[in-house]
Amino acid sequence: GDSVTQMEGPVTLSEEAFLTINCTYTATGYPSLFWYVQYPGEGLQLLLKATKADDKGSNKGFEATYRKETTSFHLEKGSVQVSDSAVYFCALRSDDKIIFGKGTRLHILP
């Protein structure tokens, strides 16, 4: 079945560092891809999405590009802030349900 694999956490970075969280997927066809974020004590928020190959989703300084050839959707940010500390979930849409990766916890140190 369809699945998402993302890098294990936690990831700890200093403020203003460059962030990459790797995500690859297995799916039939070309599913829509998503990154969701879960801040401490809160629910899941959609961070960005891409619906077809070579699309780039972006929001709040985060970016991810839908790479069909490598079946990847890596999340990047050029300069992280303490407020970016959260759990990040890579996900895809399979039929009418969202399939999530296990999540990557990100800690940003001031």
Next chain:
Amino acid sequence: EPEVTQTPSHQVTQMGQEVILRCVPISNHLYFYWYRQILGQKVEFLVSFYNNEISEKSEIFDDQFSVERPDGSNFTLKIRSTKLEDSAMYFCASSALAGGPRTQYFGPGTRLTVL
């Protein structure tokens, strides 16, 4: 900005008791979902619901679970006889479109603790 809301935020119950988790989806949305996240594990799909019917359900969604849209605004998940392994965070989601990316918007979750 409209958002999905869920009540209660935390529910503690005894094993074998029935619980009802409540969700108010975004008002013009037509598709409704429940997911759960056992502590430390991934978020898992439970069920999708459209036009007063279940559209799809996972193998987790057995006969102990049911969903209902009792009125024009609420969407509920009932667990008939809770087990210890039902302890998890339960997320409701809703989406508007009949096609395309059909972005799902999630609520803040209800943490269910079964003792």
